Structures are given as structure tokens and as C-alpha cells.
Amino acid sequence: MGEDDGSPCVAAEFEEYARRLDEINERRERLVKASRDVTIQSKKVIFAIHRATTPQALAAAAQQLASLRSHHITQVARELSAEDYWRFTRAHTWGLQEYVEAASFLHFRQTGGLLTLAQVNGAFEGVTDRDGRTFHVHAADYVLGVRMGGKGKVKGGGEGERWKSFGS
Template sequence: MFHAPALRSWISSSRSPIIMASKSKTHRLHQLSGTALQSIAKRPRTITTESYMKDAFANYAGYLNELNEKRERVVKASRDITINSKKVIFQVHRISRDNKEEVLKKAEADLEAVKDQYISRLVKELQGTDFWKLRRAYSPGVQEYVEAATFCKFCRTGTLLDLEELNAGLLPLSDPAIEPLQINVLDYLLGLADLTGELMRLAIGRISDGELEFAEKICRFSRDIYRELTLVVPLMDNNSDMKTKMDTMLQSVLKIENACLSVHVIGSEYTLLGSSDPSFLMGVPDMQS
């Protein structure tokens, strides 16, 4: 039987198995925690700020290189569209009352070839991407294509090819699973503004060949386009290209009006003189000034 003093002496003894076990476990826990902290301190960081910045810079540099390469291909496609669309326009200028069907049929076939061979290449480069970033690269070619397409449509039907119909013709070129490339309103209006210059040249040529009625039709059509655009352009935000083209467009409309008016004045003078010779229509001076 233990006495209280003897029990306290036994518990306080350093050789007690309970105290020894407790001290041993505490010592081991300190060692383990110390080892864990050291291993954490010595473990290298998997992502550092420096490596992250290097990776981000490398990714951005790769993106810029790819974008520049794409821009070069887009510029080449736009240049091909411009050249071949101009050929279509030159083809249409050969039109007369005797060869209208033949010339338009050839011009429309050439325009379809421009779409299938060159517009399709542009669509493949730009569909499914942020193609607005490359608009400056492909806009000149698109404007020229709009000009050629609307020129053919007017000479065929006497009406305007609208943007919805124009874009509908491009849909078959795109992958249905990807957002299609569509001509935007600005490029359409810029191409339409250039159309009046070609209409002016066509009207002067038709007057020289005695086709005054066709020239007057061109005059009314050009005047209507200019009047409608004067309502739209003030709403556009500081587009210097459009404003510059509007000035050129007005000059073209005035030249057509002056040419038609000159024919009527000269015709009236010949009528007063009693002449019935229609040759006065030949060689009407080009109102370029």
C-alpha cells in the first residue's frame, strides 16, 4: 500500500515510465515539425513571377507573329480581289445597246470567278477570328468588289445591289460551323461611293454613243445614291474616308448632270436651226472640269 509522500516522490521521479514516455513523444513531435518546416522552406516554388512573365511574353510574341503572317496573306488576297474586280469593271464599260447581253454575261462570270477564287481565300483566312482587327488589310479589296458587283447589278437591272443580298452570296464560302465573314456597312458604303465615279464614266460614254436615255437613267440613279448617303454620313463617327469620298461623289454627280444638260441644250439649238441630224450627240465633250 502506497503512502501519499511516496506516490508524489515516485511521480516526480525522472525515471518514471509515464514521464519518460511523455517527454519522448514531445521530443519526437518537435523533431517532426521541425523537419516538415525545413522541407517546406527548402522546397522550390513551382511557379515564380519571372517564369510566368516569360511564358506570357512568349505566348504574346507568338500571337503577334501569327497575326503578322495572317495580315500578309490577307493583304495579298485583298490585292488580288482589287485587281480582278477592276477587270470586271473595265469589262462592263464595253457595254452598248448592241452588245449588252454579251458583255454583262462575261462580266458576271468574271465576277463569280473573283468570288470563288479570291474572296473565298479571304473568307478562309478570316472566318472564326476577330477579323475586325485586320479590316485595314482587306478593306480596299472588299470595297472594289462591292463596286464591281453593284456596277454589274445596275447595268443588268437598273437597281441597287443591297448589302443583305451581297452578303448572302458570300455565305456558301464559309464553314457553317464557324462565324462567317460578312461585309460590314462601312466597306459597303465606301464601295458604293466609288460606284458613282464609274457611273459617271459610263454615262459620258453612253452620251457619246447617242444613248441619252440610258445616260439620264444613270444620272437619276447616281443622284438618288448621293442624296441617301448625305443622310447617313453625318451619323458616322469622324470617318474621314467617307467624307472625302462624298466630295468626289458630288463631283461625279454634277459631271453627269452637266453632260446630260449640255446634250439637251445642244439638241434644242439644233432643233431651232431645223436640223434633224442626230450626229450632234457624237463627240460631246467630257465635262471633267
């Protein structure tokens, strides 16, 4: 095959496709790592909230959550654009759901109420995605994160009893 039949163009196209695939795979890996960090830190916040017996302990958990947002959630956001959220959802959804669980549990302990999706997303003011837009959690990750918080059983209770025991 010579240059007359277009094979150098085909080879160049395949090289470009390989480069794009490598780029996508590297981004996915960065998202998986960042999401894993979000999950780990969110669990630490949840455990701190469980142990909290004073308003000061809840305030410390709120500080941990703010730090989590400013560091780890920001790493996730920087890897995503609005169009990529669903493309890479398997790489980041678990971390975002765990964050929502931590944030909603803290909110419940502080107020006795349910944290709304608007409140979750309001906390991301200043956190931007790859395109410079304010990052936000989609409704599916919010619902699954809130739902995760009610999955345990405490004192022989059913779903949600775990949180009820902390309400007052």
C-alpha cells in the same frame, strides 16, 4: 536570377506573346495579299463591264465576278472571324469595297437598279469565315463600295453620271 524568382515563367510568357504577335502579323499579311488580289480582279471586272456592249459580254463579266467570289473572296473570308473583321479591317477593306463597286456596277448595267447590301451578302452563300459562319460584307464597306462607283465624271456630268450613261 534563378528559377525561384519566376523568371522562366516570365520568359515563357514573352515567348507566347511573341508567337501570338507573329501569328497575327502573318494573318494580316495574308489578308493584305488576298485583298490586293480582290482589288485587281474587281478592277478587271469593272473594265470589262465598261467595254460591254452586248448581254453576252455582261454575262462574261458576271462569270468573272463569280470566279472572284469563289476564289479570292473565299481567301479573305478564311482568314477572318466575326470578331476579327474590324481588327483587320485595314488589311481587307479596300478589296471588299472594290468588289462591291464591281458587283453594283454589273447589277446596274443588268437591271438599272441599285444592288442592296442583302443582295451583296446573298451572293456569299457557301463562303464561310474561320468559324464556319457565312461570310458577309459589313454596311460600311458596302456604302463605301457603292459610293466609289459614282466618283467619276463622264460627258461633263457630275457624280454618278458615269453610271447613268450605261443605264439604257
